[in-house]
Amino acid sequence: MNQVDYLRISLVDRCNFRCQYCMPEGVELDYILKQQLLTDEELLTLIEEVFVPVGFTQFRLTGGEPLLRPGVVELVRAIASLPRTKDLSMTTNGFLLAPIAQDLYEAGLRRINISLDSLDPDIFNAIIGNRGRSRWQQVWEGIHAAYCVGFNPLKLNVVVIPGVNDHEVLNLAALTIDKQWHIRFIEFMPIGNSQLFSDRGWIPSEELRQRIRDRWGLTESQVRGNGPADVFQIPGAKGTLGFISQMSECFCDRCNRMRLSADGWLRPCLLNETHQIDLKTALRTGISTAQLQEQVRGLLALKPEINFKQRDAGTTTGVYTRTMSQIGG
Numbered sequence: 001m002n003q004v005d006y007l008r009i010s011l012v013d014r015c016n017f018r019c020q021y022c023m024p025e026g027v028e029l030d031y032i033l034k035q036q037l038l039t040d041e042e043l044l045t046l047i048e049e050v051f052v053p054v055g056f057t058q059f060r061l062t063g064g065e066p067l068l069r070p071g072v073v074e075l076v077r078a079i080a081s082l083p084r085t086k087d088l089s090m091t092t093n094g095f096l097l098a099p100i101a102q103d104l105y106e107a108g109l110r111r112i113n114i115s116l117d118s119l120d121p122d123i124f125n126a127i128i129g130n131r132g133r134s135r136w137q138q139v140w141e142g143i144h145a146a147y148c149v150g151f152n153p154l155k156l157n158v159v160v161i162p163g164v165n166d167h168e169v170l171n172l173a174a175l176t177i178d179k180q181w182h183i184r185f186i187e188f189m190p191i192g193n194s195q196l197f198s199d200r201g202w203i204p205s206e207e208l209r210q211r212i213r214d215r216w217g218l219t220e221s222q223v224r225g226n227g228p229a230d231v232f233q234i235p236g237a238k239g240t241l242g243f244i245s246q247m248s249e250c251f252c253d254r255c256n257r258m259r260l261s262a263d264g265w266l267r268p269c270l271l272n273e274t275h276q277i278d279l280k281t282a283l284r285t286g287i288s289t290a291q292l293q294e295q296v297r298g299l300l301a302l303k304p305e306i307n308f309k310q311r312d313a314g315t316t317t318g319v320y321t322r323t324m325s326q327i328g329g
């Protein structure tokens, strides 16, 4: 079992996109009320006095859309300057990124993943549920801004949906040839929009790899690393291709992460809501951070037992009462 030292922190559950696979239009979500969100101060206390002491050293800011969090640059600065933060990264849809990419970098953020499901503005707009002005160009500018500022590695996340964007896999993979961009193909999961999932299904990563292999060849760059991605490379390419295959594989034995929702629930496994701990209420009712450390240690000890797919050998579909945007994907 891997050491669990990586925490994905949702800064806010709201989003300026309505991606079909995550929080589709027409689906009413119960957004977290402002007073229920962890404040910056509470979040910093939890990181510094609870998570770091129990062994977490890597933090990823996500959401919802993390750039919607007021004061996000200052929050990044505060987390990055904590003495024992080894790694701070962010996953964003990139729409609000261009004007603050430099500020985020100067505040201490070094790694960024930007979601880009299509190179075709029309398909992109259909996926993100935008019926108005095209948003693709602004995201593309965000990606370039992040690249120019020096974010390295710069990763692009692609959720592959059969019949929607899977025909773009080769074009997306080709982006890694000349630029040091890293594409992460993610298997579509039945979280957020189970109807779309039943209608469309998902494509196993190996099928995508075969398409890429047939076109350019594919070498294994780093398979079975610390994270969930299996990483490959087109021979001679500057960037890499990662495949996150949570539907076709079980990578529970190398899972190194937990998730903290924007309202302070610590979730030990993406697919399992049992055993979550409400850290915010505990903090607000005066429970000491030493006691909270004990609770988190207890959850760390339990994690191997409750990792969902490991336990059920992937035969069932998990507990999905929250969307990825609410969990902190």
Ligand code: SAM
Binding pocket: 015, 021, 022, 062, 063, 064, 065, 066, 091, 092, 093, 113, 114, 115, 157, 158, 159, 186, 187, 188, 189, 190, 191, 192, 193, 324, 325, 328, 329
């Ligand atoms: N809003 C940011 C973004 O889109 O990058 C961060 C939050 S989003 C929930 C994090 C990642 O989860 C994105 O890369 C998104 O594509 C992925 N995601 C959301 N719903 C998913 C689903 N049903 N299956 C697979 N990946 C999903």
Ligand code: SF4
Binding pocket: 015, 016, 017, 018, 019, 022, 023, 063, 064, 065, 093, 115, 324, 325
């Ligand atoms: Fe928003 Fe990200 Fe979910 Fe898309 S995937 S709706 S951008 S939280």
